[in-house]
Amino acid sequence: MKSLREILPAPASQTTANSPVDESEPTPTPQARSSSVGRRRPQTRVACTPCRRKKSKCDGRRPVCSACTNAGSPQDCEYDADPDISRVAALRKKSEDLQRRVALLEELFHLLALRPEQDSIEILRRMRTTNYQTDLEHLVKFIREGDLLVQAATAGSSSLAKKPLFTPPTELVGTAMYDEIASLFETLQAPPPFSPSPRR
DNA sequence: GTCCCTAGAAATAAACTACC
């Protein structure tokens, strides 16, 4: 059984929840109510990592807070959130980014597993020549688009002589993506001898 | 009128963060 909050008489200025409230004076939020009681301790929006670890007062100064400066370890002063957002918001954003990234990696893994070996080799070649760590989304989209083009070409293979090899999505015409996809399409149609590029 | 459903506001509890 958890302890319940003690019920105290409302201050003279306060109204009950169900009583009519003056429109010009909205009901205070829980924060406003709690903050109106006693002196407020000024609080830094986001404390740096060393101060949080030490549970010490952090003034939130950037790039190095006063506490880290005074401690003689300015190099340790790090913040895991931008100054204009709360730590919770920063953690939430990071979580969303990670989830998106996991989904993309799973899709990439799926694509690699299902593709013919020659295609997978080509994808790996592109992963090595582009920075897929930072441009994962672009890479997966690129492979997806390539899939669509190959499917379109396969479906129309009986009449290749009469039709163009593929019809790209109209929104891509004239873009770098279009050129890249066209290049991949050619590669997949006539794969060159595999020659791994030298590692960086 | 009343029953049901929905949306929004308000109240409250719980979780979380800063820092004494």
Add this chain to the structure above:
DNA sequence: GGTAGTTTATTTCTAGGGAC
């Protein structure tokens, strides 16, 4: 470690609309 203060999630309350 533990408290004060803040934020978030959940619950409760209320009003409004539609069907009967």
